[in-house]
Amino acid sequence: MNNIEPLQFQKHQHLKIITERGAKYGDAVSMVYIVPEEIPHLTANYPIVLTKDNKTGQFRLAVLLGFEDGENLFLKDNQWQASYIPLNIQRGPFYPALADINGQQVIAVHIDTNHSRVNGDEGENLFEHNGSPSELLNYINTVLTCLTSGQTTGNDFIEKLLQHDLVDPLQVNIEFDNHSKVFLEGIYTINMEKISVLDKEIIRQLNEKNYDRYISAIDSNLSGNLSQLISLKNKKLAALAS
Amino acid sequence: MSTPIKSIIIVGGGTAGWITAGTIAAYFKNDSSQSLSVTLIESPNIPIIGVGEGTWPTMRRTLKNMGISETDFFKECNASFKQGAKFAKWVTGEEDDFYYHPLVLPQGFLEGNLAPYWLEQNNNISFSAAVCSQEHLCEQHIAPKQIGTPEYAAVANYAYHLDAGKFSGFLTKHCVSQLGVKHILDDVTDINMSPTGDIKSLSTTNNGELEGDLFIDCTGFKSLLIGEKLGVPFIPKKDTLFIDTALAVQVPYENEDTPIASHTISTAQEAGWIWDIGLSSRRGVGHVFSSDYLSEDMAHKQLRDYLRPRVPDIDSYNIRKIPINSGHRAKFWEKNCVAVGLSAGFLEPLEASALVLVELSAKMIAEQMPTTREAMDIISKRFNTRFLYRWDRIIDFLKLHYVLSKRTDNQFWIDNRDPNTVPDSLLELLELWKYQTPWHHEFSQTEEVFPAASYQYVLYGMGFRTETTQRADHSSDRNFAKEKFNEVMKMTNSLLEGLPTNRELIEKIHSYGMQKI
Numbered sequence: 025m026n027n028i029e030p031l032q033f034q035k036h037q038h039l040k041i042i043t044e045r046g047a048k049y050g051d052a053v054s055m056v057y058i059v060p061e062e063i064p065h066l067t068a069n070y071p072i073v074l075t076k077d078n079k080t081g082q083f084r085l086a087v088l089l090g091f092e093d094g095e096n097l098f099l100k101d102n103q104w105q106a107s108y109i110p111l112n113i114q115r116g117p118f119y120p121a122l123a124d125i126n127g128q129q130v131i132a133v134h135i136d137t138n139h140s141r142v143n144g145d146e147g148e149n150l151f152e153h154n155g156s157p158s159e160l161l162n163y164i165n166t167v168l169t170c171l172t173s174g175q176t177t178g179n180d181f182i183e184k185l186l187q188h189d190l191v192d193p194l195q196v197n198i199e200f201d202n203h204s205k206v207f208l209e210g211i212y213t214i215n216m217e218k219i220s221v222l223d224k225e226i227i228r229q230l231n232e233k234n235y236d237r238y239i240s241a242i243d244s245n246l247s248g249n250l251s252q253l254i255s256l257k258n259k260k261l262a263a264l265a266s
Numbered sequence: 267m268s269t270p271i272k273s274i275i276i277v278g279g280g281t282a283g284w285i286t287a288g289t290i291a292a293y294f295k296n297d298s299s300q301s302l303s304v305t306l307i308e309s310p311n312i313p314i315i316g317v318g319e320g321t322w323p324t325m326r327r328t329l330k331n332m333g334i335s336e337t338d339f340f341k342e343c344n345a346s347f348k349q350g351a352k353f354a355k356w357v358t359g360e361e362d363d364f365y366y367h368p369l370v371l372p373q374g375f376l377e378g379n380l381a382p383y384w385l386e387q388n389n390n391i392s393f394s395a396a397v398c399s400q401e402h403l404c405e406q407h408i409a410p411k412q413i414g415t416p417e418y419a420a421v422a423n424y425a426y427h428l429d430a431g432k433f434s435g436f437l438t439k440h441c442v443s444q445l446g447v448k449h450i451l452d453d454v455t456d457i458n459m460s461p462t463g464d465i466k467s468l469s470t471t472n473n474g475e476l477e478g479d480l481f482i483d484c485t486g487f488k489s490l491l492i493g494e495k496l497g498v499p500f501i502p503k504k505d506t507l508f509i510d511t512a513l514a515v516q517v518p519y520e521n522e523d524t525p526i527a528s529h530t531i532s533t534a535q536e537a538g539w540i541w542d543i544g545l546s547s548r549r550g551v552g553h554v555f556s557s558d559y560l561s562e563d564m565a566h567k568q569l570r571d572y573l574r575p576r577v578p579d580i581d582s583y584n585i586r587k588i589p590i591n592s593g594h595r596a597k598f599w600e601k602n603c604v605a606v607g608l609s610a611g612f613l614e615p616l617e618a619s620a621l622v623l624v625e626l627s628a629k630m631i632a633e634q635m636p637t638t639r640e641a642m643d644i645i646s647k648r649f650n651t652r653f654l655y656r657w658d659r660i661i662d663f664l665k666l667h668y669v670l671s672k673r674t675d676n677q678f679w680i681d682n683r684d685p686n687t688v689p690d691s692l693l694e695l696l697e698l699w700k701y702q703t704p705w706h707h708e709f710s711q712t713e714e715v716f717p718a719a720s721y722q723y724v725l726y727g728m729g730f731r732t733e734t735t736q737r738a739d740h741s742s743d744r745n746f747a748k749e750k751f752n753e754v755m756k757m758t759n760s761l762l763e764g765l766p767t768n769r770e771l772i773e774k775i776h777s778y779g780m781q782k783i
């Protein structure tokens with residue numbers, strides 16, 4: 025069970041956070057939500073797709089990390105084998121929540137104290153002795169800020185895609201080297217044919233927000249990164265078999 | 267010279283009028299070859315009937331074709347999911363007497379027939395529970411889809427329960443703002459004929475004379491055009507279906523998280539039955555009965571007794587009485603006038619067959635819209651043949667529920683089983699089904715309102731026995747059946763695990779909406 029509370033010096037000064045990667049720290053996930061601002065960093069490795077949030081049915085941007093529940097092909101023991109790690113992984117036990125301080129909306133860091141990264145002896149401090157935030161906490165603040173503003177951009181981006189009917193289910197049947205098969209379900213992508221016949225005015229509106237760049241980054245890297253992911257899976261299967 | 271059909275005038279703004287207007291307008295919206303105008307005139311003084319809250323899965327297609335967002339529909343019409351009907355106390359009247367008529371087909375129904383194998387097993391699992399998952403879902407108030415399932419798509423087949431009062435208003439807004447239907451609020455005071463016997467125009471109180479090429483009579487029980495003016499006779503069916511009165515009431519849920527039933531509950535009474543329909547906001551409940559067998563006072567009492575356990579202050583509620591005149595017009599399309607909705611006829615709402623007929627009528631009128639007045643008489647003939655067939659099949663199917671009852675607590679039930687009250691077509695089918703199970707051959711029309719599956723659900727739900735000496739008993743069929751029964755069990759478990767409750771899903775639809783894809 026999660027136990028999420030607002031982060032406070034008085035209450036949480038003794039907590040430490042384990043920052044190394046690992047399945048036992050919740051990194052073994054086959055998909056993770058992303059925000060559009062991350063897209064330029066993600067294109068080198070990850071297939072970027074749209075998927076529906078289980079709880080709300082709303083579309084979100086995500087990257088695929090594996091092909092079955094709990095499979096993260098980028099994770100090898102305590103190593104993440106790609107140079108960029110999606111922010112929602114980096115976030116670890118922290119959650120952003122908007123708080124109202126003197127009439128200003130600020131991001132208040134919340135922490136899940138039951139998360140496996142959180143403990144009393146191992147890892148990095150959250151606060152300096154004088155109560156100022158540690159380097160880690162400053163970094164987490166940046167991550168949460170990006171995620172929060174990115175969520176807004178993401179929602180708007182997706183709303184535009186849906187509004188112009190540009191999202192299509194992606195139906196991929198994959199056969200791995202050992203002949204096992206998966207059918208990727210619940211994955212959607214952008215229909216580039218429809219983009220190419222969009223009204224000029226709509227294109228202008230999309231370009232104005234840089235959405236054209238996101239769209240082409242998602243599209244142009246999808247099949248390459250999906251192949252890369254498949255070959256990671258094949259390597260894993262081969263290693264298991266030998 | 268031929269006379270093109272260009273202007274459609276619909277009289278009446280109840281559910282029938284608006285479904286018809288929306289269906290036709292949407293159909294011709296993008297058709298440049300035949301430009302049609304659709305006008306709907308309704309009286310500001312005569313209220314719509316405002317009941318009729320159970321539908322068929324056809325309603326999904328009907329709404330989708332009109333370009334309606336299913337999310338908006340759920341929010342604005344207090345809609346909920348309907349996965350079939352539960353018939354309680356129809357056979358013996360005992361507390362444990364119930365069966366389901368679900369909306370999904372028996373597993374593998376397009377490939378093979380499970381009924382003979384179920385009959386043969388004769389163990390304690392009901393027919394509907396053995397051949398599909400839906401009874402299990404309904405018993406636990408489970409929804410037929412997830413929040414991530416696209417609009418109008420289903421995990422388990424479904425229809426809706428909807429607020430009839432809100433539904434017409436919702437359709438009005440959509441038809442006028444999105445589909446270009448012209449809306450006139452006025453009384454039709456006279457109907458003017460041309461020398462050919464066609465309707466030429468309508469006189470109105472404030473809008474002068476309205477001319478049109480095709481007039482659609484959606485004036486409800488009044489049947490102003492086809493009945494009163496054109497004099498097409500009404501064929502009463504009370505000799506077969508005895509119900510003649512409805513008492514209707516709307517009641518609240520006990521509290522905010524009371525489960526919402528995802529099926530219509532129909533509970534047999536001494537001389538009729540009670541419908542119980544759960545919307546997202548309230549329940550709509552009504553007692554339909556035959557006044558030849560039960561006094562109105564007793565009918566009131568039985569309705570209140572039914573409701574009292576969950577609505578303790580039921581005595582303070584207003585109950586509305588609606589007379590029911592079972593039957594239909596001898597023709598539905600006469601000259602340049604076609605009747606849709608209550609003006610065409612009405613049968614007790616036992617299987618929610620009224621709106622589905624409205625939808626099918628509207629669809630056929632749109633799809634086969636005559637291009638000229640000359641073509642109309644041929645289309646109207648076709649329309650009449652098809653719909654007379656449909657009314658007859660519905661009458662057979664409704665009567666089936668009565669014929670198979672074993673109740674003896676009132677002469678109502680005994681008389682219902684008198685062969686003189688049963689249509690020959692149904693007697694013949696019942697004879698056939700003594701020896702073989704209902705199958706596609708008996709129901710060969712496209713868009714049968716009730717397919718063979720529906721007859722199987724009711725027959726075997728009510729304990730009818732068919733001799734199971736099927737001619738060809740191939741072991742491959744036996745394996746097929748075994749496989750399908752197993753599939754149902756597996757599927758049921760995974761659906762029960764993966765689907766939210768009806769109330770949970772409806773609440774999510776209200777907060778997040780469903781996706782179009």
Ligand SMILES: Cc1cc2nc3c(=O)[nH]c(=O)nc-3n(C[C@H](O)[C@H](O)[C@H](O)COP(=O)(O)OP(=O)(O)OC[C@H]3O[C@@H](n4cnc5c(N)ncnc54)[C@H](O)[C@@H]3O)c2cc1C
Binds near residue numbers: 279281318487
């Ligand atoms: C007790 C009961 C239960 C039912 N349950 C179900 C059910 O569960 N499922 C189902 O599918 N169906 C059910 N029905 C049937 C369903 O209610 C109707 O089929 C549906 O509401 C369509 O009604 P309508 O539009 O034909 O008529 P109405 O709603 O009566 O509309 C008639 C319209 O005609 C207009 N009008 C009349 N005269 C004039 C005039 N002179 N000038 C201008 N306008 C005029 C009125 O203003 C009104 O707008 C039920 C019916 C009853 C009685």
